[in-house]
Amino acid sequence: MAVNSRAKGKTGELAACAELHSLFGWVCRRSQQFSGWAKGGASPDILVDQTPSIFWEVKRVEKLNVGKALALAINQCGRSVPVVMHRPNRSPNGWMLTIRLIDLPRLCHAYISATDAEAAATTAMATETLPTKNTDSSAGGRSAAGTPRAVPNRRRSSADKDHIIAGK
Numbered sequence: 001m002a003v004n005s006r007a008k009g010k011t012g013e014l015a016a017c018a019e020l021h022s023l024f025g026w027v028c029r030r031s032q033q034f035s036g037w038a039k040g041g042a043s044p045d046i047l048v049d050q051t052p053s054i055f056w057e058v059k060r061v062e063k064l065n066v067g068k069a070l071a072l073a074i075n076q077c078g079r080s081v082p083v084v085m086h087r088p089n090r091s092p093n094g095w096m097l098t099i100r101l102i103d104l105p106r107l108c109h110a111y112i113s114a115t116d117a118e119a120a121a122t123t124a125m126a127t128e129t130l131p132t133k134n135t136d137s138s139a140g141g142r143s144a145a146g147t148p149r150a151v152p153n154r155r156r157s158s159a160d161k162d163h164i165i166a167g168k
Helices: 003-024 066-076 101-129 158-166
Strands: 028-030 046-048 054-059 081-086 096-098
Touching (some): 066 081, 081 101
């Protein structure tokens, strides 16, 4: 493999990571290629912490053989969902994603799991950092901050309604 094609592959993987981060806020990084060989030589091009069940194969070539690239991802993915993320140079279409139709439900499940995990983490963080309201009744109708508490509306009787209607 030529040095230029390796550099182009690295640039493409980093650009794909940046694109996924800007679209979804996902934490991405290049995988095993930059730090040695994976067991069996099969590792995704990028790793996304929020979607561990997706096998990301990134291609940055002018004339991509989509079938060959997808076959490579399928052969290497194991139980993960094989996805090919690709973009030619100066493409007005930007990054594109290729998957098999049979893998679409699994891809959707991985995306939903990622967004649910993100929402749960955000909720957990919010409950840890936000102060809770004081519901102690010994505060004399005031909250912990000293402001008056909202008192629930009492049921109005028919006499109250008549009084309101008459304007008295």
